[in-house]
Amino acid sequence: MNLLIELVALGVLAALIIYVSFLFFTTLRSSRLIAEVAQAEQRFFQTRVAEITAKSGYEREKNEFSWSGFRKFEVARKEPEGGGICSFYLRPHDNRNLPPFEPGQYLTFRLGIPGERKPIMRCYSLSDSPKHEYYRVSIKAVPPPRDKPDVPPGLSSNFFHNEISEGTILDVRAPGGHFFLDTSKHTPVVLIGGGIGLTPVMSMLNLIVESGSRRETHFFYGVRNADEHVMKEHLENLAAEHENVHMHICYSNPSDDDVRGKDYQYAERVSVELFKKVLPSNNFEYYFCGPPPMMNSLFEGLREWGVPEEHINYEAFGPATVKKKKEADAAVGSGTTEVAAAGFDVEFTKSGRKVPWNADIGSILDFAEENDIDIDFGCRAGNCGTCITAIKSGEVDYLSEPGEKPEAGSCLACVAIPKGPIVLDA
Ligand SMILES: Cc1cc2nc3c(=O)[nH]c(=O)nc-3n(C[C@H](O)[C@H](O)[C@H](O)COP(=O)(O)OP(=O)(O)OC[C@H]3O[C@@H](n4cnc5c(N)ncnc54)[C@H](O)[C@@H]3O)c2cc1C
């Protein structure tokens, strides 16, 4: 009997020990879990605080150091990059700090070129991440078109290459433009540069790595061959030093000396077909800049691949070809063409001309040129403000969002189309 009682007591004791241990370990596990959750929350909180602090610091510095109109900059360094491209490092002549900018934005230059009756305006993308000390632009000397070898080469780009040297003072507008990387996001990105279109995406890539972001980044760079492949060592180092950066160099026409696997990875143009082979999915945000055929094929290809339009970001260095097509399609739906088909006139008062509008020609600037009416232009992409034209009566739509909205009562002729009858001071 005693033995039985002892056995039962032992059994109860064992059960108690098991129960207490269970409670102990469960509590321990939950407290570990609680600690882990608390740590994760703390990390999230710290990251958000750092992001908010950085953002408010950005806004404060931007407001404090930005400028309106033109500011004098001195060329502190001029560095040939190869491939007909030269980088210019610019320091403010007043020695005041530089405002930060969004990676992908550009500077607008006003150049007094001897022999030109008016200042020449041109935009150049900032090709490095924001720095306190300098801005950098990288400019390709533009030759005459292949089918017109006798016309003069590009005015501004060759002026930069041939006439601008260290110590030259330049008039520069503050960084602007809507094509930039959203640095508040951590979503994976694909950055694509074709030829000189490398510059804005280079700024984005530099900022990603310099900020310590772990953002997954696929970088595609398309050129003909090694002769055009600029900033090669820098790009190779970034890929070697940052696990999140995946470099894809495409040569469309490699020479015999170019080594696949070393100089470049793909002997083809950058294309959506290549993305399908290389990327794990289409689930990225895309940023691209390059020659018009590349831009068009990427834009259409990405849409067909099911990439939502809000994930496709691009910039044209010349007339906004992609945007034009896209917006023109949208305009058909909005009834703009119905107005055009109904017929109305565009009146140019300075030139004393009244011409029936033809929507097929393109923008008001294209239309004016077609009719031998002179409107000054710079970028032809709604960025530099050179083509600003006063509207005496009537309204306009925009084929693409202008970089800087013009004042009420005027329009940027290079990207504007009339909504109906219009009278312009041109
Ligand atoms: C937002 C933005 C960012 C940009 N960023 C960069 C950048 O980072 N780097 C860069 O290098 N460029 C950039 N550009 C392009 C740059 O602004 C200029 O468009 C480019 O340098 C060419 O300008 P240009 O004055 O040299 O050539 P233009 O004088 O405008 O000439 C353009 C072409 O026309 C030809 N031409 C001249 N006369 C005639 C004629 N009578 N008939 C037919 N053709 C003729 C020229 O030979 C040349 O091929 C950017 C453009 C924009 C809009």
Ligand code: FES
């Ligand atoms: S030409 Fe630059 S805004 Fe129109």
